[in-house]
Amino acid sequence: MSHASWTTTLRRIVVTRSVSEDAGCDASLFTWRLSIGVTALVLFIACAGCRQDMADQPHFEPLEASDFFADGQASRPLVPGTVARGHLRIDKAFFEGQENGKPIETYPRQKVAERLRISGDDEQVMARILGRGRERFDIFCAACHDRTGSGQGIVVQRGFPAPPSYHSDRLREAPIGHFYDVITHGLGRMPDYAGQIPPADRWAIVAYVRALQLSQHADVGELSAIDREALQARGATP
Numbered sequence: 190m191s192h193a194s195w196t197t198t199l200r201r202i203v204v205t206r207s208v209s210e211d212a213g214c215d216a217s218l219f220t221w222r223l224s225i226g227v228t229a230l231v232l233f234i235a236c237a238g239c240r241q242d243m244a245d246q247p248h249f250e251p252l253e254a255s256d257f258f259a260d261g262q263a264s265r266p267l268v269p270g271t272v273a274r275g276h277l278r279i280d281k282a283f284f285e286g287q288e289n290g291k292p293i294e295t296y297p298r299q300k301v302a303e304r305l306r307i308s309g310d311d312e313q314v315m316a317r318i319l320g321r322g323r324e325r326f327d328i329f330c331a332a333c334h335d336r337t338g339s340g341q342g343i344v345v346q347r348g349f350p351a352p353p354s355y356h357s358d359r360l361r362e363a364p365i366g367h368f369y370d371v372i373t374h375g376l377g378r379m380p381d382y383a384g385q386i387p388p389a390d391r392w393a394i395v396a397y398v399r400a401l402q403l404s405q406h407a408d409v410g411e412l413s414a415i416d417r418e419a420l421q422a423r424g425a426t427p
């Protein structure tokens with residue numbers, strides 16, 4: 190049944206009933222209200238139709254062909270020099286670990302803290318960066334390097350070429366930028382982890398690698414009295 194005949198029938202039934210019940214002016218009032226209702230309904234349906242047209246305007250799908258532009262493509266080429274948001278990375282020290290082609294020596298703590306949304310005093314910030322670094326190191330590096338950095342991780346025990354221990358003079362003296370570079374670009378048989386580990390996390394790992402190195406090469410004199418006693422109780426000699 191079409192829309193028009195449906196409302197006509199509805200009207201007839203309602204009006205006839207009202208009149209037959211001798212409702213008098215109530216009936217005409219009802220008829221009047223009903224026509225307003227029907228008009229509103231018709232307007233609503235008409236407007237809903239308009240909305241459909243607007244939602245489905247003429248447009249091109251991504252990479253669709255078009256004869257409007259000379260190159261036959263609907264998508265326009267990027268303006269030369271366009272850089273995707275978040276990919277500018279002109280801060281070579283932070284994103285490459287290098288300055289003037291040399292690995293950096295100073296840890297970019299402030300930038301790492303900002304990116305990892307860490308705040309607090311210097312010690313709290315560094316402790317949280319190290320916490321994050323430890324977590325990431327244990328996930329991404331320990332399989333080969335072992336959780337202490339000895340280079341005898343579980344993968345190595347099953348046959349993967351052993352990495353050098355972090356606890357050699359060469360790596361203890363290597364600038365921090367070198368560690369960042371190794372994570373970012375890989376080295377020899379070690380694959381790079383640029384795709385898996387974002388820059389701030391790489392720096393957190395670098396800080397933790399330094400902490401690992403220190404943990405195996407600290408001067409006993411730097412320890413607190415309690416730690417020194419604990420060490421002696423275990424029979425360790427300085």
Ligand code: HEC
Binds near residue numbers: 326394
């Ligand atoms: C799949 C095993 C593997 C994983 C995982 C791995 N490495 Fe390595 N890494 C190696 C190997 C093998 C070498 C030795 C590379 C060579 O000299 O050929 C190495 C070397 C290194 C070196 C020494 C570079 C030098 O100057 O000799 C550092 C530092 C290092 N890795 C850091 C890391 C960090 C940090 C991670 C975690 C993000 C990591 N590695 C994850 C296997 C791994």
